[in-house]
Amino acid sequence: MSTLTTSFTTSASEFICPTCQKRYKKQGGLSRHLSIVKRYNISHSDLDKLPETNNEKFKSILVYLIHRKLPHGFKKGGRQLVSLACTEHQFFDIFKGYIHHHSNRNVYKCIFRGSAGYQILSEILNNPLWGRKFYDEEQQTYVVLFNDPPEHLKNNPLAIATRCATESIATHRRKSRYNPGEVIIEWKIKGEKDAKENYCEAGFIYIHFWVRQI
Template identity: 40%
Template sequence: MTTKDSNATYINSFTSLTLPLTPTFIKQYFESELYVLLLEAIEEFKKYLVHIIQKHLKEHFSHSGKQIITFPCLESLFFGVFERYIHYYNYKNGNYKCLLQGQNAYNQLSNLFNNPNWGRRFFDNEQQTFVLLFDRWAEIEANQEGEFDQYGKRIPKNRRKKFNLPKLIFEWKRQTKKDIK
């Protein structure tokens, strides 16, 4: 069932989430719930997102590490930008998660944002800060971690080293306010 509004088209037909998040499943079930947006609006949002990321890249090394950026965003815009990269959807809360990590994560985001310098910020004196999404040495160390210690004894899973490999998570959360009355 389609209802037309002066601003956009909204289609309302959603069923329970029981299938894996494949591209055809995403198109069939999620796009039917969202507003249809113009490509120009999505491209403008991509530019805004790059600007927000670059603005949060600070010059001093003490600002390095895990960064959390929060700002309001329409569900339709988030889905329009990241629809091919959605890895997780929580039906109860309506939250989406996109996880990007590994050797080609930076290139994927460069193609997505149409900007090869999306994760870099340049400062005076030829200094720059950047988003790190792949650490070759951490990957090598994580892959070489075995199940056995130096004496040949098996290491239990709860005693093995945990590796925090670099990753970038884009998350959309539905925020609702409840009145007391």
């Protein structure tokens, strides 16, 4: 099970949350942020701990579904969504420690940004290649969690063309709540009624991210 990360980094006079990369001018602001996050990650009394083998299998399913959203072809880049039925117990057991929002409607949200966010998700999912899929001729599609491409790819013509094409697509799309450079993972209840007012519901996990190919 994940544990709450309370360490932080500093940049000049800024204090930065290592997970969501939110920036504060004073250490007190970051401390309050981490204190709130800590409260969000306290287990409810009615949430039982699931067997670790169950969690490991569910993580493998998440990685598989993410890889299904890493298509071949730079024109297919852009925002992607993975959704899957998931109990609150399951979500909390896997992402406890990294839940950054919890609303009154019982919606959980995790935010991961930057190279630190990629590393944290690698540890949560037990797979360092959760966000990369390789193709022939040294091509790969990856989840965008970096401001810049890797150093050795900055002058790669295909990488440059891909980046320009993806940025052009993003510019012409309507503004989204989910931006390149971040992975947003949410859990919420989805319900519906039929014509006779019979109600049913289930919890779902939603993973929002952007992809590019190089």
